[in-house]
Amino acid sequence: MGNPPRSGRSSLPTLVRVSEEICLAGGCLWGVQAFVATLPGVVWTEAGRANGATDSLEGPYDGYAECVRTRFDPTRTSVTRLVQHLFEIIDPYSINQQGPDIGEKYRTGVYSRDPAHLAEARAYIDGRSDAARIAVEVLPLTSYIRSAEEHQHRLARCPDDICHIPAELLTKYRR
Numbered sequence: 001m002g003n004p005p006r007s008g009r010s011s012l013p014t015l016v017r018v019s020e021e022i023c024l025a026g027g028c029l030w031g032v033q034a035f036v037a038t039l040p041g042v043v044w045t046e047a048g049r050a051n052g053a054t055d056s057l058e059g060p061y062d063g064y065a066e067c068v069r070t071r072f073d074p075t076r077t078s079v080t081r082l083v084q085h086l087f088e089i090i091d092p093y094s095i096n097q098q099g100p101d102i103g104e105k106y107r108t109g110v111y112s113r114d115p116a117h118l119a120e121a122r123a124y125i126d127g128r129s130d131a132a133r134i135a136v137e138v139l140p141l142t143s144y145i146r147s148a149e150e151h152q153h154r155l156a157r158c159p160d161d162i163c164h165i166p167a168e169l170l171t172k173y174r175r
Contacts (some may be wrong), residue, residue: 018073018074019043019071019072019073019074020071020072020074020117021069021070021072021113022070022072022079022110022111022117022121023069023070023109023110023111023112023141023144024036024067024070024082024083024086024109024110025050025065025066025067025108025110026068026086026090026098026108027090027097027098027099027101027106027108027164028066028099028101028106028163028164029047029048029066029067029068029147029151030151030155030161030163031089031163031164031165032068032089032165033046033068033152033153033154033155034154034155034156034163034165035085035089035165035170035172035173036068036070036082036086037156038171038172038173038174038175039077039173040173040175041074041075042070042073043071043072043073044070044071045069045070045071046147046152047151047153047154048066048067048144048145048146048147049064049067049105049144049147050064050065050067050109050143050144051064051065051111051139051141051142051143051144052064052143052145055143055145056145057145057147061103061104063104064105065104065105065106065109065111066106066147067111067144069144070082078120079117079121079124080120080121083110083120083121083125084124085173086110086136087136088169088172089165089169092130092134092135092136093134093135094108094135095107095135099165100162101164107135107137108135109136109137109138110136110137110138110139111138111140111141111144112141113140113141115140118138118139121138122138125138
């Protein structure tokens with residue numbers, strides 16, 4: 001007796017891991033990246049700039065928001081949960097300032113190329129009793145630039161650098 005002919009297809013199910021991306025802005029990106037990287041369901045982060053007018057790190061300020069590009073597993077977390085976590089580390093009423101960092105680039109926001117992500121973030125904010133006071137912008141991601149290497153996982157490499165987020169929050173979800 002021989003083996004049955006092979007059809008080229010395996011009878012074992014194929015596991016496909018799908019991840020999604022969203023950009024979260026909460027002031028200086030060093031602390032935001034350190035915090036977001038520890039969240040359940042987050043599989044990868046990158047420090048960057050959202051919605052600037054140019055595609056260059058050089059030159060004058062061009063309207064960008066410092067952000068953390070966040071890749072997450074939607075079977076383990078959601079946009080709502082990520083925004084809830086963001087609200088743990090920001091002052092959602094502050095305009096263009098988080099802690100001692102002042103300026104438009106330090107504004108808070110949620111940015112995505114997926115309209116469903118934006119709708120979910122808006123629904124979370126609109127469902128809060130303080131929604132009218134919240135200054136967190138929820139906008140389509142129109143441009144993104146990866147920050148220079150010196151800013152990637154900065155607090156992991158330089159833990160004594162200044163951060164506006166309290167240390168106990170930075171490590172709250174550390175795995």
